[in-house]
Amino acid sequence: MMNMSLTEISEDLKLHVPIQDRKYRLKTYKDCFVGNEAVDYLIQAGHAETRSDAVELGNILMSNLYSFEHVTRDHEFKDESLFYRFLAENERGARGKNADGGSLHWVHFLAPTTLNPQSSMQPDFAPEDYEAIPDNDKHIVSQVWPLDDYNRTLLDNVHPPAWQDPPSDTYDMVVIGAGAAGLVTAAGSAGVGAKVAIIEAHMLGGDCLNVGCVPSKTLIHSANLAHTLQNQEHLEEAGLFVESPPKIDFEKVMERVRKVRSKISHHDSAERFSKELGVDVYIGWAKFTSERTVEVNGKTLTFKRAAVATGGHPSLIPMPGLEELYNKSTIVSVHQEPRPMVMTNETVFNLTKQPKKMLVIGAGVIGMELAQAMQRLGVQVTVLGRSGRVLPKEDEDIAQIVKDQMEKDGVKFRLAVSAYEKIELTGNVLDNGYPEMKMIVVEKGSTSGTTFVFDALLVAAGRAPNISGMNLEAAKVDYDTKKGLVVNDKLQTTNSRVYGVGDVCSEFKFTHAADFMARAVIRNALFFGGDKMSSLLIPYATFTSPEVASVGLYKEDLDKKGIKFRVIEKHFKDNDRAICDDATTGFVRFRVDAKSDKILGASIVGEGAGNMISEITLAMQSDTGLGSLAAVIHPYPTTAEAIRQAGDLYNKTRLTTTVKSVLRGVVKLQR
DSSP states (O other): OTTOOHHHHHHHHHHHSOOEEEEETTEEEEEEEEHHHHHHHHHHTTSOSSHHHHHHHHHHIIIIIOOEEETTSOOOOOSSSOEEEEOOTTTTOBOOBOTTSOBOOGGGTOOOOOSOTTTOOOOOOOOOOGGGSOGGGHHHHTTSOOOSHHHHHHHHHHSOTTOBOOOOOEEEEEEEOOSHHHHHHHHHHHHTTOOEEEEESSOTTHHHHHTSHHHHHHHHHHHHHHHHHHOHHHHHHTTOOOSSOOOOOHHHHHHHHHHHHHHHGGGGOHHIIIIISOOEEEESOEEEOSSSEEEETTEEEEEEEEEEOOOEEEOOOOOTTHHHHHHHHSOSOGGGOSOOEEEOTTTGGGOOSOOSEEEEEOOSHHHHHHHHHHHHTTOEEEEEOSSSSSSTTSOHHHHHHHHHHHHHHTOEEEOOEEEEEEEEEEEEEOTTSOEEEEEEEEETTOSSOEEEEESEEEEOSOEEEOOTTSOTTTTTOOEETTTEEOOOTTOBOSSTTEEEOGGGTOSOOOHHHHHHHHHHHHHHHHSOOOOOGGGOOOOEEEOSSSEEEEEEOOHHHHHHHTOOEEEEEEEGGGOHHHHHTTOOOOEEEEEEETTSOOEEEEEEEETTHHHHHHHHHHHHHTTOOHHHHTTSOOOSSOTTHHHHHHHHHHHHHTOOHHHHHHHHHHHHHTO
């Protein structure tokens, strides 16, 4: 008996442990067994020698085979009077099976891609069997490139091929969309005991994992390291000398992006959500069929509550030739190269070869972050825009600091475009394999067009909500094609059973905003909560160099509301740690009430701004005034001391002539 496999032990336990309906606190749990009775049998059958060994074995069966679970998923396996239930095969969905009964993975359809075949020690593989890919999965192959080990691991996690949906059922919560907002809603709802289903047609993890936060920050890390090595003046000032310019291996940089993304992807994987978190995962397109039902892959799911978390997508600007070239850039097969590199954030991380010249349309957060990163990695970048400035939401002097640094890096800006005339191929193919393109734009004050020649284009000119194709009308859910779902302050749509969460209904298009919107939806939908979107205090950061981070109201917001305020600033040029690190660019700026130290908003521009803004967010959340921050002891030397020092500056403004006179009198009395 001791030589039995885990699967055989699980089946043996299922056959012999007493299974029956059991009651606890007036609730009946069907077809359960008791933990200490299972321990008794595992010892009796010789599967374990001691009760502690039996508990360890039971937890292995739970975590490795997912053969059973606690009835409310609140406990691991214990030698106690706790109720557990066996899971039916594919109860929450599972990988498809091949002819031999093994699990299907993308490697069964896709041969490994070798970028440098001459130097590779890999054997030859059969070509990709695109025809054998299930219809529901074919579109994924056109979105991810190259199909190497890292991207196949990613796809195995976030879009397993031939995924077998669980049986349709009635759910406490059905979530449509498995980006940050949807995953938090699903995991949180299941964690409090709700029966939950999540539906995703593309890749679990959404933008953040696949085409946003994770790959972009990984790319920025490499770019910043490259900048450090290339900044000879900075290094020599520190007593370091690099004898020759460092070599940038762009293919290796992009390989690391894929490696990091694949490593993180398990956290958002279909198997983790279905097996570990107890969520029914459906991979397919969701379509409402009534106010309380949604259909996916021919199955009808009935819900008590639903959350639409479908996110958004990048918009293409209207320009002759752009959509055609963008469609040609979409990868359908490895055999369709060369193809023009017209990209959005959804495809830019598919780059393998280094472009020579890149145009970026859009001077917002995405455009600025990626433009600077690509420039620092050796690509000549030009940013185009219409407004005359960058990062339009930020204070103009703060945005200018970022622009100045990017110009120092070599980025060129043309921010007075009045019209994008056309884009087309020149007919040349460069030695990196990319077709050359040209674009004609008209700039303000000019009567003739300006021509740009380049081999890569990134369009980062705005985003639109994903609201099409779901038959929202059947659910009586109102929406706006530009703003997304119409929701109230509690994130309810016009169907009170259906909630919106994340980018599909919010102007705050950040992962952390989606996270806390999801928490509000869980409380409001499942527990009669009264959480309001307007009560969320959402900080945000732009990960350029220097970074920019803000929270609360800007000057324009305060002026519009008629709120009187004053500005308190502390510059990093006066901060000892910043001087030590040669990172004195930037400052901390507070906007406080004119008559008190109440913090109304704050902005930081400088190295590490994104990590520093949380202290100010906490102060605002807890209604701690700027004057009180002066009493918070900070380690010395740190750049965060600038926050405390700003508090000191505020307190000094309270020392009026009268107050100073009184204090002098007190001091004299003690002489």
